[in-house]
Amino acid sequence: PEAKAADAVWDGDVRAAIIFSENFTSDVLAAIAAANGDTFAVPASLQVIIDGSDPAAKGVVLGDLSQAVQIVLGAAYHVALPIQIAPTVYYGSDIDQRDFMGPGIMGVVLFFIVLIPAVMGDGPTRATKEGGCPRRDLLQRATALAVIGTLQACVMLGTFLLFPVEHEGSMLLVLFMFIMLVFASNGLGTLLSLSARGDSKNLLPVLPPILFAAIILSGMIIPVGSVPGYLQPVSYCFPLTYAIDGARAIMLRGWTAGDVVLDIAALAAYAAITYSLSYFVVARRMHGKNATEGLSEAP
Structure with a gap:
């Protein structure tokens, strides 16, 4: 599925693809529990493969995704963002x-x-x-x-x-x-x-x-x-x-x-x-x- 999603972005069929890791849910819960217990845990990683040929669309996707995660998880559990968004940019990260x-x-x-x-x-x-x-x-x-x-x-x-x-x-x-x-x-x-x-x-x-x-x-x-x-x-x-x-x-x-x-x-x-x-x-x-x-x- 990950390779298929990457190919869809590479071929221009979609603007971005969000990939959840195998242990995503458990990592999120561990990060939330650690935050509530005043301890440290590595945030769960959310991989985003995105088409960088349109800088405006790239910014909107990453911004909306961060906001959605904060609203759904941060507001619900009253903790800092328990997810680290890791973007993989195709077609040049320096395109403006x-x-x-x-x-x-x-x-x-x-x-x-x-x-x-x-x-x-x-x-x-x-x-x-x-x-x-x-x-x-x-x-x-x-x-x-x-x-x-x-x-x-x-x-x-x-x-x-x-x-x-x-x-x-x-x-x-x-x-x-x-x-x-x-x-x-x-x-x-x-x-x-x-x-x-x-x-x-x-x-x-x-x-x-x-x-x-x-x-x-x-x-x-x-x-x-x-x-x-x-x-x-x-x-x-x-x-x-x-x-x-x-x-x-x-x-x-x-x-x-x-x-x-x-x-x-x-x-x-x-x-x-x-x-x-x-x-x-x-x-x-x-x-x-x-x-x-x-x-x-x-x-």
């Missing part, structure tokens, strides 16, 4: 809030600088109105924004490494994760732009709530698992959620590509779906435009 926030900040900045230009562009819609080739324009525009976003990701990651931020895993894999975010964000922005039919002002009431929700629910500030359950499905509607989760696991836990394959697959699927829907919208508008022109030319 700055290290935790780093991948999230990079992801949010990249998401913004790719999404907003994509939303504000009107290339495919304008090409449809002017009789050009919107499919080619869509491809050219998506490629240009993806290349620019990739260069921005390289510059941003390189600049970020100048600061003393914890990074255990491959930074090339982190870069790949952010490049996938570029494509997914570009696809989302293109689809939103097409939904506005070339007038970006139509998106002004919608864009701020989307950006605000992405910041709050993507895991940049707090883990997605700590978001209220009814909002978690919304969290997974943003590509930023998968990018932050994967980048944070690589940088703070040292995970490899096999460990974050679900995040990579989610970003790839997100990009494929949004680009496909954008292409479908453009093709449908071209078909409607051609049909309208055919009717107008009919004798």
Whole structure:
């Protein structure tokens, strides 16, 4: 059971695991009896295996556990804490809030600088109105924004490494994760732009709530698992959620590509779906435009 609990923490399935020793109850009673008799006894040991990649969650777990033990045992028997909590921290005991926030900040900045230009562009819609080739324009525009976003990701990651931020895993894999975010964000922005039919002002009431929700629910500030359950499905509607989760696991836990394959697959699927829907919208508008022109030319 102890090895199974440790594996669950190591794999990121749970935040912490509490392990009771074989003689835990007798050790606690002995410590209480010794305290009441003004003698000394070694407090019972309560082992806690905890994920240290989230310093805020680690502090909450240890604090709540100490408080719970004090309330249940200390208050009931009116003695000092008869249990010594022995934490075993996985993924770095020196990780602080700055290290935790780093991948999230990079992801949010990249998401913004790719999404907003994509939303504000009107290339495919304008090409449809002017009789050009919107499919080619869509491809050219998506490629240009993806290349620019990739260069921005390289510059941003390189600049970020100048600061003393914890990074255990491959930074090339982190870069790949952010490049996938570029494509997914570009696809989302293109689809939103097409939904506005070339007038970006139509998106002004919608864009701020989307950006605000992405910041709050993507895991940049707090883990997605700590978001209220009814909002978690919304969290997974943003590509930023998968990018932050994967980048944070690589940088703070040292995970490899096999460990974050679900995040990579989610970003790839997100990009494929949004680009496909954008292409479908453009093709449908071209078909409607051609049909309208055919009717107008009919004798």
